[in-house]
Amino acid sequence: MENAVCKVDLVGTERCLWRYTVKPTGRTLDLAPPIFEVDGQALPAVLAQIEPSGAPETLSNGVTEFVYRGPFAADPNLVLEIAFRLAPDDPVVRFQYRLCASHPHILTKQAGRDDLRYLGLSLAGFPTCREVRLSEFDEYVHSYRLTEQAVAERAFEHSLAVMGPLLIAGDGTHTVLVAYEHGSQVPDAFLHYALSPERVVTLQAVKGNYYAGQIVDAPHPYETIWFQVAGVAGDEEALAKHYRTFVLKHLTLNAASRQPYIFYNTWNYQERNKWWNGQTYLASMNQERMLAEIDVAHRMGIEVFVIDTGWYDKTGDWRVSQARFPGGLAPVKERLERYGMKLGLWFSPTQAAVSSRILQEHADCRISRDGQLSGPFAVWETEDSFHMCLVSRYWEAFADELIRLAHEVGVTYFKWDAVGQYGCNDPAHWHGTPANSPQERADCYAFELGRSMARVVDRVCRACPEAIVDFDVTEGGRCVGLGFLAAGKYFLVNNGPYYPSFDDPVGAPGGGMGWNVFVFPGPARARVCRAPLDYDRWIPSVLFLTHYLPDDPASSQMINLASLVLGQNGMWGDLLNVSDEGVQRFAHVLGLYKQVRDDVTESYPVRSGIAGGSPEVHEKISERSGRGVVALFASAPGRYTYVTRHSVAQPYWASDDVQVTCDSRGRALLETTLDRPGAGLVFFGVAA
Numbered sequence: 016m017e018n019a020v021c022k023v024d025l026v027g028t029e030r031c032l033w034r035y036t037v038k039p040t041g042r043t044l045d046l047a048p049p050i051f052e053v054d055g056q057a058l059p060a061v062l063a064q065i066e067p068s069g070a071p072e073t074l075s076n077g078v079t080e081f082v083y084r085g086p087f088a089a090d091p092n093l094v095l096e097i098a099f100r101l102a103p104d105d106p107v108v109r110f111q112y113r114l115c116a117s118h119p120h121i122l123t124k125q126a127g128r129d130d131l132r133y134l135g136l137s138l139a140g141f142p143t144c145r146e147v148r149l150s151e152f153d154e155y156v157h158s159y160r161l162t163e164q165a166v167a168e169r170a171f172e173h174s175l176a177v178m179g180p181l182l183i184a185g186d187g188t189h190t191v192l193v194a195y196e197h198g199s200q201v202p203d204a205f206l207h208y209a210l211s212p213e214r215v216v217t218l219q220a221v222k223g224n225y226y227a228g229q230i231v232d233a234p235h236p237y238e239t240i241w242f243q244v245a246g247v248a249g250d251e252e253a254l255a256k257h258y259r260t261f262v263l264k265h266l267t268l269n270a271a272s273r274q275p276y277i278f279y280n281t282w283n284y285q286e287r288n289k290w291w292n293g294q295t296y297l298a299s300m301n302q303e304r305m306l307a308e309i310d311v312a313h314r315m316g317i318e319v320f321v322i323d324t325g326w327y328d329k330t331g332d333w334r335v336s337q338a339r340f341p342g343g344l345a346p347v348k349e350r351l352e353r354y355g356m357k358l359g360l361w362f363s364p365t366q367a368a369v370s371s372r373i374l375q376e377h378a379d380c381r382i383s384r385d386g387q388l389s390g391p392f393a394v395w396e397t398e399d400s401f402h403m404c405l406v407s408r409y410w411e412a413f414a415d416e417l418i419r420l421a422h423e424v425g426v427t428y429f430k431w432d433a434v435g436q437y438g439c440n441d442p443a444h445w446h447g448t449p450a451n452s453p454q455e456r457a458d459c460y461a462f463e464l465g466r467s468m469a470r471v472v473d474r475v476c477r478a479c480p481e482a483i484v485d486f487d488v489t490e491g492g493r494c495v496g497l498g499f500l501a502a503g504k505y506f507l508v509n510n511g512p513y514y515p516s517f518d519d520p521v522g523a524p525g526g527g528m529g530w531n532v533f534v535f536p537g538p539a540r541a542r543v544c545r546a547p548l549d550y551d552r553w554i555p556s557v558l559f560l561t562h563y564l565p566d567d568p569a570s571s572q573m574i575n576l577a578s579l580v581l582g583q584n585g586m587w588g589d590l591l592n593v594s595d596e597g598v599q600r601f602a603h604v605l606g607l608y609k610q611v612r613d614d615v616t617e618s619y620p621v622r623s624g625i626a627g628g629s630p631e632v633h634e635k636i637s638e639r640s641g642r643g644v645v646a647l648f649a650s651a652p653g654r655y656t657y658v659t660r661h662s663v664a665q666p667y668w669a670s671d672d673v674q675v676t677c678d679s680r681g682r683a684l685l686e687t688t689l690d691r692p693g694a695g696l697v698f699f700g701v702a703a
Contacts, residue, residue: 016081016099020106021246023099025083027062033097035108037246042189044246047135047217049112049239053093053231055123057130060095060112063088068096078102078265084115092117096236100265106254107192107245107261114237122237124227129220133195133206133239138214141184141191145251146177146208147553150495151201153546157512159200159488159495161549171214176207180496181553182216183251190254191246193218198465198496199436205462218242223462226447226455240466240498255552256619262500263555263617269476271427271483272504275557275584275612277605278359279312280430281305282323282509283534283562283587290528297396300325301339305347311590313354314598315565316605319428319483320351321359324395331367331374331400333416335424344424352425357481359428360420364413364471366392366400366433373412374401380409382439385453389438405434405467406460407444414474421479429475430506432487434468436461436494465494472502485560500558507559507583510534511543536564536571538650538692541578542627545648548581551620556582564588567597570693573670576601577646577694580608581633582615607668610701614642621660630655636663642700645685647673650692659683664700673697 016023022036032048048060062085072080084096096113112133124130138144144166153160166177178201181194195218199205205224209217231237245261247254263273281300288294305322312320326344328336335343344358351358365382367374369391374381382389382402391399403409420426440456442449446463447456472484484503488495495505513530514522522530533540544561561583563575579586586601593601608615614637621634629649634657636643641664649655662681669675673687673695687695 016101018101018103018105020104021101021108023101023108025065027065027085029059029061032060032062035244035246037106037189037248040189040248042246042248044136044191044244046244049095049134050132051114051237052123052125052130053120055125058087058089058093061088062086062095063091074100075268076102076265076270093120102261102265105261105265106247106257107243107265109241109243109266111241112239114231115233116231116236117233119230119232122225122227122229122231129222129224131220131224133218133220133242134193135215135217136193138184138216141186141189143185145183146179147181147183148178148201149180149497149550149554150199152491154516155512156508156543156546157489157516158508158543158547160547161553166210171210172212174209174211176204176209178202178204178207180206182208183254185251187250189246189248190251192244192254192258194243194497196241196243196497196501197462198494198498199461200492200495205458223455223458223460226451226459228448228450241501243497258553259555259619260617262553262558266497267501269472269482269502271476271481272485272502273555273557273616274483275582275616276318276357277316277609278319278321278428278560278562278585279308279317279590280321280323280359280562280585280587281308282361283564284589285323285325286510286528286531287589290523295396297325297339302342302346306350308590309347309350309354309356311593311598313356315586315590315601316609317356317586319357319359321361321428321430322347323361323430324432325397326360327397329368329371329398329400330363330394331371331403333362333420348425357428358424358426359430360426361430361432362417363394363400363433364431364468365403365405365438366394367403368394368398368400370398373416374403377403377407377409377412379443380404380407383441384439384457402438404439404441404444404460405471406439406446406463410467410471411474414471417471417475418478421475421482427479427481427483429482429484430487431468431484434464434486434494435492436464437492465496465498468494469499469502476502500554504558504560507547508544508561511540536566536568538571538574538648540564541574542648542650544583545578545581545631546626548583548620548622548626548633551582555616556620557584557616559583560585562587565590565593565597565601567594569597569600570691572597572600573696574648574694576604577648577670577696580604580612580615580644580696581635581646604696607698607701607703608644611642611644611698614640614700615644618643623657629653630657632657634659634661636661636699640664640700641681644699645683645697647685647687647695648693649689652690652692654686654688655695657685659685666701666703667697667699668701668703670694670696
C-alpha cells in the first residue's frame with residue numbers, strides 16, 4: 016500500500032507486524048504487533064500468513080481502505096484483521112485491529128488490570144520527542160486547551176509514561192508521529208505511551224479497554240480504536256501542516272462537520288432573560304421570538320440557526336413543544352429555507368423524560384451506579400428525566416430519533432450537551448457483567464462512551480449526509496480527543512469561566528449572569544475565547560465552535576468579528592437589541608469573510624504574541640492562494656506593525672485605521688494606531 020509520500024509493507028513477525036516508509040528518502044518505522052491477553056496468556060499477533068480480505072475500497076472522502084487478515088501462528092483459530100486507510104498525497108495512515116475467533120475465547124486480566132499492548136516502535140534514531148495533549152482543562156479560561164510537552168531523555172531513562180494522544184519525534188531531517196483516536200481528560204488516561212531506556216515506545220491499555228471475561232468469537236470480534244502513524248522528510252512544522260490537513264479532509268467521512276458555516280445559538284439570550292430580566296429560561300423560547308431572531312440573523316449573515324433547550328416537549332421522545340410552537344417548527348423551517356439557512360437543535364443524548372415512550376421501551380438502559388438509578392432530574396424547566404446509558408441498546412434508539420427529526424422537521428445540525436464521561440456501572444449493559452467489579456464496569460463505560468457517541472453520529476450522517484453533530488465540551492470531565500473528531504466536531508466555549516473558577520464563592524458580584532463572568536461587550540470575553548486557538552496548529556479551528564457576542568458598541572463588535580473569523584465561527588446574544596449599524600457591520604465583515612473562509616480554514620496558523628498581549632496577531636493566509644485574513648489585537652493603546660509571513664493576494668479590505676503596503680516579495684506590512692484596547696482586521700483576496 017502506497018501513495019506519493021509514504022508506503023506500508025506487511026511483515027507479520029514478532030518484531031514487526033508492518034513497516035511504514037517515508038518516500039522518497041526511505042526512512043522507516045517498524046510497528047510491533049499488538050499483544051492480547053487471551054485465555055490467561057499474552058498472545059502477540061505473529062501471523063502465519065497475511066492475505067487481502069476483499070478488494071480495496073475507495074471511501075466518500077477519497078481515502079482508500081485496505082483490509083488484510085491472517086491467522087495467529089500460535090493459534091490458527093484466532094485471526095487478526097487489519098484495516099488501513101490511506102489518502103493520496105497524505106503521509107498519515109489510519110489503522111485498526113480486529114481480533115476474530117472461530118470458536119469462543121475470552122479476554123483476561125491475570126494481573127487484575129488491562130493487559131493489551133497495541134503497538135511498539137523504536138525512537139532510537141529520533142533524539143527529540145514531544146507529547147501533544149488535546150484534553151488538558153485550563154480552569155483559568157474554563158476550557159480544554161492543546162498543550163505540548165517535551166519528553167526529556169530522563170523520562171525514557173526512568174521508564175515513565177505519557178498520555179498523548181499524539182507523540183512526535185524527530186532528528187532534524189525527519190519527523191514522525193503516532194496517535195490514538197480516543198478521548199479523556201488529562202491526567203485520567205485510558206491508554207498511554209510507556210517509555211523505556213532503549214527509547215522503545217509501547218502504546219498500551221491502562222483501564223477500561225475491555226473487561227475481564229469478555230468473549231471473542233465469530234459474532235463478537237474485539238475491535239480496537241483507530242490509530243495513526245505519519246512521517247515526513249522535514250521538521251515538526253512540516254508534519255503539523257500535513258496532520259492538520261489530514262484532520263480536515265481525511266479523518267472523517269462526515270464531510271459537513273468540516274464546513275466553515277456561521278452559527279448562531281439562542282442560549283445566551285435565554286440566560287440573559289433569566290438573570291437580567293427576571294424571566295424563565297424558556298420565556299423567550301417561542302415561535303414569535305425565533306422568527307424575529309431569524310430575520311436579524313439572516314441580515315447579519317448567519318447560516319445555521321440553532322434553537323437551544325426548550326424547543327421540545329420532553330427529552331427522549333424529542334417532539335416539538337406545542338405549547339411553545341403551536342404550529343410545530345414548520346414556520347421556523349419555512350423562514351429559514353426562504354433565507355437559505357439551516358436549522359439546528361439542542362439535545363441531551365443521555366436524558367429521557369419519565370413519561371417518554373423511549374424510556375418505557377428502554378427502562379433497562381437507565382444509568383445506574385452501584386445498583387442505584389441516576390435520576391430523575393429536572394431538565395431546563397421541562398419534565399424530569401432519567402439519565403440513559405449510550406453503551407447499551409439505547410444508542411440505536413437515540414440515533415433513530417435524530418434521523419426521524421432530520422426527515423420530519425429538517426434539522427441538520429445537532430448540538431449535544433451534558434454528556435459526562437463517567438456515570439454508569441450497570442452490570443446488564445455492554446460494559447461489563449456481574450462478574451466484573453463496579454469499578455471495572457465504570458471504567459469500561461467511560462472508555463466505550465466516546466465510541467458509542469461516534470457510532471450514533473456515523474449512523475445519523477449515513478442517513479443524512481448534510482448532518483453535523485457537535486459535542487459540548489464546555490465543562491471538565493468530558494470525552495475530548497481524536498475519537499469524536501473522527502465523527503463530528505466540538506462546541507468548545509460558551510460563557511467561559513465561572514466565578515468559582517477564580518475561587519470566588521459569591522455568584523455574580525459584578526452583575527454577570529448567575530455564575531458566569533465574561534458575558535459583557537468588550538475585549539475580555541473575546542480574549543478568553545481566543546485562548547484555545549492553540550489547537551489550530553494541529554487541529555483546524557473550524558472543529559471548535561466558539562460563540563462571540565454581537566452587542567454594540569462598534570469597538571466591541573470589531574473585536575468579536577476579528578476573533579470569530581479565525582475559524583471558530585459562532586455567535587450568540589440578544590440579536591433584537593443590536594443596532595441597525597451593528598447588524599450592517601456584521602453583514603459586511605461576514606460577507607468578506609465568506610469570500611475567503613475556505614482559504615482561512617485550510618491555512619496553517621501563524622501566531623505572534625500571547626492571547627491578550629499587545630500585539631496579539633493571527634495570520635491565516637493560504638500558502639496556495641495568498642487569500643485569507645490577518646487579525647491584530649492589543650490590550651494597550653499605541654502604534655503596532657506586523658509583516659505577514661506569506662505573500663498575499665489582491666485586492667484587500669482593511670478595517671479603519673489599518674494601513675497596508677506590500678513589499679517586493681508580496682508580503683503585507685500592516686500598521687495601525689489604536690487609542691484604546693481593540694482590533695484591526697484585514698482580508699486579502701476579497702472584492703470589497
